[in-house]
Amino acid sequence: MNHPPVSSQNKVGLKYMKVNGVGKISVEPNIAEIQVGVVTKDTNVTQAQQANSQVINKIIDSLASLQVSGNNIQTADYFIIPQYDYEDGTSIFTGYQVTHMLSIIIENLRFVGEVIDTAVQQGANRVSNINFKVKDEQFYYQQALTKALENGVAKAQTMARTMRLNLDYYPISIKEELVNKDQTPMPFVSAEVAGVSTPIEPGRLEVTARVEMKFSYTP
Known part of the structure; x- marks a missing residue:
């Protein structure tokens, strides 16, 4: 039995339903961000600063050969x-x-392991987690958002069809929900053999969009 859509204007007995739509896109990361650092100690603060600065400058100079501007x-x-x-x-x-x-x-990303190893070889004694990211994230987010809207509409239609309700075709409201950005943190593992690059596998990232949609319907 088909139930035609109803107009939400001037309709007596309208009821409302809310649905959450989720859309996800799996992508390969194309940039990485990593923090490396130097910790120095001395009884003289100036000497501690100078020693630190010397190592930091060596690290920066060495990264130029690895296409890091x-x-x-x-x-x-x-x-x-x-x-x-x-x-x-x-x-x-x-x-x-x-x-x-x-x-x-x-x-x-081919140079991620070499960047870590080079920094350590030049004196870095602090390396934090690596975060893999997508440079053109908005492009993929728009695709995920389209999927989220389609998912929300499909949920509302499924509930209306199952419960034999007359669902208004157009939602009354659509609210985009904030989603924490998916990043892939990886712990640092130093190469133990000289000349062997630290193996790094970036894997894949998931770009997610969420929406809340409100529809009107009549029994």
Whole structure:
């Protein structure tokens, strides 16, 4: 039995339903972001800073050969912390710790492992998780959003058909919901054999869109 759509205007006895639509697109990442850094310690703060700066500059210079431009390298964090030991409730000053973290964007994923190894070889002693991303994410998000809308409409139509309801064809409202961006964090694993690049497999990312849709219907 077919139930024709009804108009939501001037209709007595209208009821409403809300549905959530979800759309997902699986894509291959095309950029990676990683943080590498240097931690130095010295009783003299200036010497700790100078030692840190020397290693950081060596790391930056070495990455040029791996197709990492200067525009894709920036300071993510820099801080100096006094160090103390505690004995019998008394603090004893032991020196300064200088930490400088670099955020590096790698546009050629073939070099991710080499970037890590090169940074470590040049003196980096801090490497954080790798995040794989999609550079043109909006292109894929629009596809996921289309799927989310289609999914929401299909859900509403299924419920109306199953319950023998007269569903208004057009939704009364559509609300786009925020979705946490899917990133693939990977722990750093250093190559143990000199000359062997750290193996990195980026896998795939999932771009997700969600919508909330409200439809009117009559029994």
